[in-house]
Amino acid sequence: MLVRPTSQTSVLPDGIDLRSGALEDEHLPLEDVGILVYCASMGFGHVPRVMDQLQAAGVKRGVFVSTTAIFTHLTAASRAPRLEAEAAVQGSTLDWTIVRPTMIYGTARDRNISRLLQFIARWPLFPLCGNALWQPIYVEDLADAVVTALDTPATVRRVYNLAGAYPLRFDDLVRTAARTLFRRVILVRVPVSAAVLAARVTRVVSVEQVRRLAEDKAFDYSDATRDFGFHPRSFAEGVRLEARSLGL
Ligand SMILES: NC(=O)c1ccc[n+]([C@@H]2O[C@H](COP(=O)([O-])OP(=O)(O)OC[C@H]3O[C@@H](n4cnc5c(N)ncnc54)[C@H](OP(=O)(O)O)[C@@H]3O)[C@@H](O)[C@H]2O)c1
Secondary structure, three states, X not given: XXXXXXXXXXXXXXXXXXXXXXXXXXXXXXXXXXEEEEOXXXXXXXXXXXXHHHHHOOOOEEEEXXXXXXXXXXXXXXXXXXXXXXXHHHOOOOEEEEEEEOOEEOOOOOOOHHHHHXXXXXXXXXXEEOOOEEOOEEHHHHHHHHHHHHOOHHHOOEEEEEOOOOOEEHHHHHHHXXXXXXXXXXXXXXXXXXXXXXXXXXXXXXXXXXXXXXXXXXXXXXXXXXXXXXXXXXXXXXXXXXXXXXXX
């Protein structure tokens, strides 16, 4: 596993071969690497150069974790490098598979549902901006999918969208999370235009983040079910596991 000096290696299980480096390095420590799982963001601009190194080092097989965020209709700065990264993978000589998860949740270290649960545990009101469709994926379902795809020849040179079992509207998602905690939550609807204005003034979140909140994020994953038996959990089940792991 590639780790940086700042990486939190204490969260990793024992017995992993840790190699020091960073994606911007000219020479990645790729000796004896035959198979690769690329799970750093593909939006940093490193992927085309990394692909050159992987091919030169004779790496044969790779699963690359992209994101369904590339389907956004907003003008997101990260979209172009992500598309360029996917194109570099697809143009390589590796036996590649690209998986594109939706929002990933399931541990205290996620930056989304853990915060939602902590908020609901504390406050009786919840501000609801828009009411888009969401379909987050539980982290272990994604991890299982990556491992299974790696072992399934039918996934070579294919791209898969990966999501939770079914989409739900944001109000339903918040109520489902609240039910898990046995909390009653009052939803306060905030017009998207007001939230955009607040984002501009306060700069606590970006305007793009607010607009993304209001954008539908539901994705078909039937190709993954057909090719490697992907059967993800529902949000109700995943959020229950996450609440338990957070001790809530
Ligand atoms: N989080 C989501 O909701 C979400 C949604 C859709 C898709 N994805 C995709 O899923 C993948 C994992 O997401 P994540 O949220 O876990 O990502 P993350 O927290 O941003 O980073 C994942 C790993 O990338 C490593 N990394 C970042 N820059 C690096 C560099 N220059 N050199 C070497 N390693 C570097 C980090 O290493 P350190 O440990 O050293 O920081 C970290 O362990 C990414 O491809 C992301 O785009 C995430």
